[in-house]
Amino acid sequence: MEGLRKSAQEVEIDHLLAEEFCCDPTFAGRFLSACQPQLFCPNFRASMAVPEPSLGGEGFGDFLVEGEAGELRVALLIEDKITASPGVRQAKRYLACAERMRGMGWDQVWCILAAPASYRGEHGEYDASIDLETVARLLRSPDLKRVAYRRAIIERALTKRATSGVKVPDLALHRMKSDYLQFVAEWCAVEDLALSFPPLRGSYYDGDSWIGPIRHSSLPDHVWLRHRLWTSVKAPAGQIDLIAKTTDAAEHERFRIERPDDAITTLFSKGKGMQISMPLPEMRQGSGFDEKIASEACRAMGNFVQWYLAG
Missing domain, CATH: 3.40.1350 (Trna Endonuclease; Chain: A, domain 1)
Incomplete structure (x- = not known):
């Protein structure tokens, strides 16, 4: 319709x-x-x-x-x-x-x-x-x-x-992302996971649900990660994505055929790349920062990095 x-x-x-x-x-x-x-x-x-x-x-x-x-x-x-x-x-x-x-x-x-x-x-x-x-x-x-x-x-x-388009800074979301970035930096240092996260911005708005791009020292420049703290207004779900922005057919095929268990493969940017995704519990400013979810997100990102490098 x-x-x-x-x-x-x-x-x-x-x-x-x-x-x-x-x-x-x-x-x-x-x-x-x-x-x-x-x-x-x-x-x-x-x-x-x-x-x-x-x-x-x-x-x-x-x-x-x-x-x-x-x-x-x-x-x-x-x-x-x-x-x-x-x-x-x-x-x-x-x-x-x-x-x-x-x-x-x-x-x-x-x-x-x-x-x-x-x-x-x-x-x-x-x-x-x-x-x-x-x-x-x-x-x-x-x-x-x-x-x-x-x-x-x-x-x-x-x-x-x-x-239209005028945004009002969301202080609760800024506080949550600040707590998130501080926690994951410490978590990755302890676990020796070489992830680098984007710096904290001066302000965030109600719909800023992504943390990214997240880089790893061993991944090529065209491959990165992101953490979607929530995936839609209504869906109580978050998500980790590993994205490869490439049109290389062999890499597309690997993402489709060899993806990790429980991961979902989709096109990225209208076919300009591929991504694999893993669901997580959501994290919203209303309930605040959650260490358990952040830890789970870091582990999922580490598993994605290992999967990619193993190929």
Whole structure:
């Protein structure tokens, strides 16, 4: 089954714009005049808004506005963006659809990008573009509460974009990794296991579940280890990986056929290498550092190193 194609904020804005075009007869004029470059179409009136229209077998658009300007049939193909990056050939697919529509009797079809002012996508490849900040100012109604409510929909989307990717340092995770790195350094010294771990960073974030790359003095440069303290949000499991970043067929075959007992072999980096993995109990910041799990991880890494060198 195909996953969700659009974010909730984009769907909300699609619905908002469709209603404005169809229910406010003056909105289309303000919208087209505010586009860059300005689209001149006096007396344009929208008659229908079609959500997620087919682009003639080349995917789907966000929505299509159909209408008239006097005796002319006019359509607007609108793509809205919040945080998503441009799709593959997205603007070209819109323009090709517009050309087909003109061949089917439409007098004018414009492809328009509606996106935040900070969006750095393919503005110049559409017929015109308009900032969502400007769209918010174009909303009109005698009911001031209604205007405020609808502008807030756009403001929430803009806020989401502004804060998207902003991470908050996780102090508990930093403390856990600090304890981990101190412990494994001491453990490896006692057990004479020549593993070198990455230095402690100044901050870590909620999803920083890896310790790596972890090197061994006898392993070649293209082979390293990592400890995944947890493997997903929901799965209560950790994992040790031995990774060989190589396309050498013989090495790939060895990872598949001769892997250690209970280890799992998978491709690494879309076939640019191979990895073998061993499950471990998870270690999360909520429960804190666990010496037993860290010891088990070091032993598993030592066993992987011995396996690789024995080949």
